[in-house]
Amino acid sequence: MNRSQQLEALATDTIWDIIVIGGGATGLGSALDAATRGYKTLLIESHDFAKGTSSRSTKLVHGGVRYLEQGNIKLVREALRERGYLLKNAPHLTSVQTFIVPVFSWWEKMFYGIGLKFYDLLSGKLSLGDTQILSKKETIAHLPTINTEKLSGGILYFDGQFDDSHLAIELAATAINKGATIINYCKAIGFVKTNDKITGVACIDVVSEKKYTLKTKVVVNATGVFTNAIVQMDDHLQHDLVSPSQGIHLVVDAKFFPGMDALMIPKTDDGRVLFAVPWHDKVVLGTTDTPIEEISFEPKPLEEEIDFIIKHMNRYCTTLITRTNINSVYVGLRPLVKQKRKGSTALLSREHHLSVSPSGLITITGGKWTTYRKMAADAVDNAGFIGKLNKEKCTTAHTPIGDEALKENRMKEILKNDASLKEFIHPNYPFIKAQIVYAVKFEMAMGIEDILARRIRLLFLDAKIAIAIAPMVAGIMASYLNKDENWEAGEIVKFTQLADQYLLK
16 A cells, blocks of 8 residues: 555546545445456545544444344344454454343343344354353353442343454555555545536545546445535535434543453433443443534534443443543544434434435445445445446455455564664553554555554544654654654644544543
């Protein structure tokens, strides 16, 4: 993944089969799918890969227990199938995680026990393990800090876990390996039309400010919560397709929730589920579901959301959490498919939505990380039809993601050239300086945020320490990007202002 090499493809008079706008889960999945079918594919992303929602998930690859309770069997079955594919295709980025649902009556034990047994059944041959009904003593052994008052027992079930932005980067690398051209910091600014049909995309390289006009047979809009902006760039009279909803996550030290098992609270005050999930030796607590009007790349947590999560966690656990214990708070926006009925966004469908405009713009939105591959397959199926491309079957259900051997060899080469890069970036964390160099050389990292938010997840794990080491990161990056001291100073200020939003005051 070399950005300069990828940009060279834009200087040619190529007619692309498919141009994908959006470098999150669905866009990158679409680019990989299209490339594996042999289509000449370009993906452009206005910021960094997974800058938005795709780096801000609860880190779960799951079928969705909540959707099972809502009766959406189709969505759960599809997500469980996709969960199985993802765990097999990216074993180095995913893992099986045990979850415990604490129950406080015989009735709850039966209700959730039967429900989660059915959850296993729906996963079929891709099941990750058998659901178990636990006694009170067994539940306490799994969850040592659980509030035992009126505790009846628990239900143990299995789901998947992953590192979202790492998977996004590996998807980009795999798509490039399959022949796609993938470019971050390249923004779509308009469409070219011939006889009212889209035949090109105007874009700008955000780094150099150079503009390009690119010819294409079809365009896929996979911009998540920013879907409406691209749709209206095609036709300003189009109505909004998505209702954005905000979800926050709090990250705390593992001492507040010790053990290897995750906690699933099946019914919060607003009808959602709440998770406490071990992740990178920390614990992720979340999430909320708050309708919002303003869409931003850096949404801010609301005070009531923070209080909501702390209150619910302290209701279920004996090791009480306060605001001072929060290492980082991150916020993601969900691109929920807009519906006519009014009510809580927690009730809106997480099924994906695909539409084709009169100009031929294909828009894919909704869904969630777990189902990104199926969303991509649907988008590319339709793109092939609209673009009059050769009909080719989707093969991504069995396409390995990433190349660990190649990555290992590259890291060895980096360390061979400079042994000092073996040093840890901070004594409290296992990340080494060579990872910064690797991200610059092979993962298109262009700024401190790209490194500390998405290549190394330190901003999400410990925002205060991320701010403290930003100057060191800037110095290493500058030497490999050929940047001067002014660039370093500007990056440090920009990142510090950004990271300050991840701290609770």
